[in-house]
Amino acid sequence: MSESSTPSVLFVCVHNAGRSQMGAAFLAHLGQGRVEVRSAGSAPAETVNPAVVDESAATN
Template identity: 70%
Template structure:
């Protein structure tokens, strides 16, 4: 069992919002937070517009692949953040659940994905402040 907090991001396809959120959290928290992402119906690949938008801010998510949501992933996480996956996410007592209503970047170009990316960044910085993980700066 790890002392560091663990966060699971869940969206339907695990190809846009959850991948960008995971990328932001890894970038800002480093090893201080364990990061997972998954989808209730995973896509074939991460949305290329999401990859491009994240690359613009120096975060490479091009090596990520959509993963299926498992009960084990939820059970192993302290915080579960859903982004439009509805009732597909299992609920376990003692977990913290947040639902972030974010626009789905599916089918959108990079110009439309940038504001979603930026909104996710703000939410991740707020989450880090709440988690107060050791060694994490929310201002970098």
């Protein structure tokens, strides 16, 4: 395993369509490229929840 100076965060929820996507979007925005951010789900949905897409657009 190699060491990295960049922190890495994984947000996980069941469908990866709401909470994990929103958490990843907030951290990516606040981290300003200083954090590697990923999201995942144990049973991923086909699409991201439309309410999350609307909210994440408001933070940019």
